[in-house]
Amino acid sequence: MQAALRPQSLESPAPATAEPLFPPQLLARLDKNGPRYTSYPTADRYHGGFGEQDYRLALQQRRAASPAEPLSLYVHIPFCESVCYYCACNKVVTRHHDRAARYLDALSREIALHVQELGQGVPVSQLHFGGGTPTFLSDEELARLMGDLRAAFHFQPDAEISVEVDPRTATPERLAYLKQLGFNRLSFGVQDFDKRVQVAVHRVQSYEDVAALMHSARALGYASVNVDLIYGLPLQTAESFARTIEQVIALRPDRIALYAYAHLPERFKPQRRIHEADLPDRATRVGLLSAAIQGFLAQGYTYIGMDHFALNTDALAIAKQRGELHRNFQGYSTQPDRDLVALGVSAIGRIGNTYSQNAKVLDEYYEAIEGGRFAVERGLTLNPDDLVRREVIMEIMCQGRVDFARIEARHGLRFGDYFSRELSQMASLAELGLVNLHPGELRVTGLGWYFVRAVAMAFDGYLRTAATGASYSRII
Numbered sequence: 001m002q003a004a005l006r007p008q009s010l011e012s013p014a015p016a017t018a019e020p021l022f023p024p025q026l027l028a029r030l031d032k033n034g035p036r037y038t039s040y041p042t043a044d045r046y047h048g049g050f051g052e053q054d055y056r057l058a059l060q061q062r063r064a065a066s067p068a069e070p071l072s073l074y075v076h077i078p079f080c081e082s083v084c085y086y087c088a089c090n091k092v093v094t095r096h097h098d099r100a101a102r103y104l105d106a107l108s109r110e111i112a113l114h115v116q117e118l119g120q121g122v123p124v125s126q127l128h129f130g131g132g133t134p135t136f137l138s139d140e141e142l143a144r145l146m147g148d149l150r151a152a153f154h155f156q157p158d159a160e161i162s163v164e165v166d167p168r169t170a171t172p173e174r175l176a177y178l179k180q181l182g183f184n185r186l187s188f189g190v191q192d193f194d195k196r197v198q199v200a201v202h203r204v205q206s207y208e209d210v211a212a213l214m215h216s217a218r219a220l221g222y223a224s225v226n227v228d229l230i231y232g233l234p235l236q237t238a239e240s241f242a243r244t245i246e247q248v249i250a251l252r253p254d255r256i257a258l259y260a261y262a263h264l265p266e267r268f269k270p271q272r273r274i275h276e277a278d279l280p281d282r283a284t285r286v287g288l289l290s291a292a293i294q295g296f297l298a299q300g301y302t303y304i305g306m307d308h309f310a311l312n313t314d315a316l317a318i319a320k321q322r323g324e325l326h327r328n329f330q331g332y333s334t335q336p337d338r339d340l341v342a343l344g345v346s347a348i349g350r351i352g353n354t355y356s357q358n359a360k361v362l363d364e365y366y367e368a369i370e371g372g373r374f375a376v377e378r379g380l381t382l383n384p385d386d387l388v389r390r391e392v393i394m395e396i397m398c399q400g401r402v403d404f405a406r407i408e409a410r411h412g413l414r415f416g417d418y419f420s421r422e423l424s425q426m427a428s429l430a431e432l433g434l435v436n437l438h439p440g441e442l443r444v445t446g447l448g449w450y451f452v453r454a455v456a457m458a459f460d461g462y463l464r465t466a467a468t469g470a471s472y473s474r475i476i
């Protein structure tokens, strides 16, 4: 490890220490899986009893109650030219780019269905294209899709418009065209720069190509560039990952997402092509994560929480310092968690007190949309208990603090009575140094931010019943 990557401290620059970032006894106690809480209740709690009519009703109620309230939009583009073996996304692997035409027709219809229920020109403050691979679409196809969205909604002048970019399907010219279309934020899927790891996961892309794209993004004036990384991939070693971290730091992305690879081959077929013997063991995984955290902190990044880092000068880092972070399906955000209209196969949205997910199978999605119906196949309406727990969990994940009096005033309950069981769990997390319990307040400590999922999980009402923990990733 180079000097630049030597450990410094948990939260901000401080003298180097020989102490391990994560004490082994703590890891032993918290060796479990947990949700990422991009929504509460989590998506595995959605059910088929919530369908198209419920979604339509939620849209109509929104139109009646708050028609001018800005929306977020998410558009899912499922196509990928080749499969990455670690993939757990909903995607369609094909080299036939003509398959996009029918999909774009369906998206146009789905947008029109929303205009019918919400009205024309609802303001939009945030748009994200995810996948799959949004850059699977040609320039003309992307222009058509943006044209449809702009004709249906009113984009606010400062709207955040972001797209996930696969460096293997993008060029500097492509980035220039995306900028012309109005995109102002990019996210590059890097995962790891080591060639052996790239071959093992079937995703080969050179550092030089990514560096050229980063350079173009800067020159074009993109407001923010994010890089996604994954630790725990096959053949990753302390040395190889330290090189990747150094290379990423040299690129100076505004934001970095560092995800843990969750090996669930029984659920995700592509993962069966990963040799289990090549996976780093638990101690190595923890070492990879620790080295990455320490490297980023030493080089001017703030740990935002739940796998996310941002340059100390980035709006997200400033929002964290001010206690103004928010969280939505895309992760941490500076924008309030607004209603989210989600378009495309398998997309998950949130309208009022409901969550909904579109059909995951492309033919089922087409059948509904081409038949003039929303493609919602599951979801849920939050009950009063869900609402209070969602608020507590989001306060933990975003502010690292829960003000009991605020929750009591908003939900008409006595915090100590309603959450007596959870508070006794907090007492044991306090002994581990993850939280501090003060009269009327719970605070996540610097160490606790790395285990914030474990803190939030204590307030998850569903984990007590019919736990599906095996389907979640490890909390560290």
Ligand code: SF4
Binding pocket: 079, 080, 082, 083, 084, 086, 087, 088, 089, 090, 091, 131, 132, 133, 166
């Ligand atoms: S990781 Fe992304 S690019 Fe790779 S197969 Fe999955 S969705 Fe496609």
